[in-house]
Amino acid sequence: MQIYQRSRVTILDIKSEITIKNSDLFRTTMQRLLNHPSLHLILNLEHVTYLNSSALGIIADIAIKAKEAEKELVITGIQSPMNEIFEVVKFDTFMKIFSTAEEAIDYFEQH
Amino acid sequence: MDVTFKKLTVNMKRDLEFAAGVGRATFNSEEMSISAQRYKLLFDCSPHIACMLDKHGFIVDLNIKMEELASSKIKGQHFNTILYDEQSSLTADLFREALAGNTLEGYETIKDKQGAPVYIEYRSIPVVVDKELVGLCVAAKDITEKKELEWQREKELHVAALVQQSVLCQTLMTESLAISGHYVPAHNIGGDMYVWYQLDESRFGILILDVMGHGVSAALISMSIRSVVEQLIKRLQAPDLIMKELNEHVYTLFNERSASLHFFSALYTVVDVENKEIYYINAGHPPGILIQKHQCIRLVSSSPPLGFLRNTEFKTSMLSYEHPARIILFTDGLSACSNNNSSMNQSITEIEESFLANKQLGCEEYVQQVLLQRKNPVEPDDISLVKVEIF
Known part of the structure; x- marks a missing residue:
């Protein structure tokens, strides 16, 4: 899990699956992402093949808290078969989802 | 992991031989080197139970904690005599494996002074001197309280499961x-x-x-x-x-x-x-x-x-x-x-x-x-x- 900056955007890259073993670490890392001064936050899941329901809850929780703090968290790089899960939980109804981090950066640059 | 502490095991061998010979586990300063006394102190004052077995399975030494639990009378007896349920115990098989020079970890139920079960988690370490196995050092933790809590929790979860169903x-x-x-x-x-x-x-x-x-x-x-x-x-x-x-x-x-x-x-x-x-x-x-x-x-x-x-x-x-x-x-x-x-x-x-x-x-x-x-x-x-x- 690595946090880095690209222009005005802060990106969290997840490099492994999220299971019960590392979901606490995922929560604290997401909290660190939220606490970053940047207003534009990206959660990049392009290397993630599995995440459990707790991870979904953490993402939704941070997305909602970001909105409350007048920030925006978006998700990028959801791979198959993870896209089916995101389709079911309808994350797109309350946060933006992009295919790549570049698309998300473009979106933030226009806003 | 095969543990061979040369210095330790030399002393242990002497302890084992000495204890087996004289039937006591206290040593005076002349009998033991300073180093051996340190190990003996560590053994005796361990917060966990510990004993030394010879290669036939007889208890040749035990520490204070073990004496408190099972009495000093077990010294000289075969370890089988302190097993709570010898029939179902796998320790005899494991003992043979330990004699092959393997460090083993496992669970066992032994008897306390009153014959009540005591659940232990143990590690047995072969004592090897000059490539010859002379006995086993067994250190164990009394996990009876933990076991009872686990059973209690399992019982409660079982009731909760019935309620949920x-x-x-x-x-x-x-x-x-x-x-x-x-x-x-x-x-x-x-x-x-x-x-x-x-x-x-x-x-x-x-x-x-x-x-x-x-x-x-x-x-x-x-x-x-x-x-x-x-x-x-x-x-x-x-x-x-x-x-x-x-x-x-x-x-x-x-x-x-x-x-x-x-x-x-x-x-x-x-x-x-x-x-x-x-x-x-x-x-x-x-x-x-x-x-x-x-x-x-x-x-x-x-x-x-x-x-x-x-x-x-x-x-x-x-x-x-x-x-x-x-x-x-x-x-x-x-x-x-x-x-x-x-x-x-x-x-x-x-x-x-x-x-x-x-x-x-x-x-x-x-x-x-x-x-x-x-x-x-x-x-x-x-x-x-x-x-x-x-x-």
Whole structure:
């Protein structure tokens, strides 16, 4: 899990699956992402093949808290078969989802 | 790991020989080197029980803790005499393995002074001097209290599991339809739940839900929902109002004052057997399946799970059906069990094909079949399956 900056955007890259073993670490890392001064936050899941329901809850929780703090968290790089899960939980109804981090950066640059 | 502490073992060998010869475990300064005295002190004053066995299994020395537990009289006796249940013990076999020079770890039940069982977790280390095994050093931790707490917790979880199973609806059989379900928690208790009620002469409400996570916390939330759901379904009747109230319930109760987000996916269906219509709302839940005329129609999700957002709008969808028809509802623990679990869609197709191929297939039968065939899951999950048979 690595946090880095690209222009005005802060990106969290997840490099492994999220299971019960590392979901606490995922929560604290997401909290660190939220606490970053940047207003534009990206959660990049392009290397993630599995995440459990707790991870979904953490993402939704941070997305909602970001909105409350007048920030925006978006998700990028959801791979198959993870896209089916995101389709079911309808994350797109309350946060933006992009295919790549570049698309998300473009979106933030226009806003 | 084969541990050979040369200096230690030289002293131990002497201790073993000496103790075996003189039958006592105290040494004066002339008899022992300073180094050996240090090890002896460590051995004697250990907060855990420890003893030395010779290569025939006789206890040649024991520390203070072990004396307090089992009395000094066990010195000189074979270790078998302190086993609580020699018949079922595997320690004799393990002892032979230890004599081959292996360090072993395991659990055993020994007797205390009064003959009462004491549960221990031990490690036996071969004592090797000049490539010759002269005995074993056994260090053990008394885990009786921990064991008793575990049993107590297991008993309580067993009772909780019975309570949770008891609140699941039993098979409902009417002239127009039959509803049955089967639930297998990943642990004793879990976060899945299903209920159904007859709303009037021709309408039936069926709810299946899956609380995020597993175990006690998920079960508590699921039971909290269970306590309000019957009244909500019967009072409000309209699926969108019921979902809205449930969303408010879980949001207010668990998320308003909590640091972490609690949520559940749910699929609520109303079957109107008079008008041959199904009304449903799927909130972040795997699709339900309507099976009729050898075809499957999926009842797909149209909103996020409940508890995510305070002001979620829920839209009711409607399907018409022809008699006879079946509706299959399940939680994602079932679809994740599929051997082709790389894709949820493929797993759901497998479920559809199974029920299409076998009209008589029951919930318990199918769940058991899936459990038998499943590969090791990344994380075991609760499994629920509900079948509505419309005649």
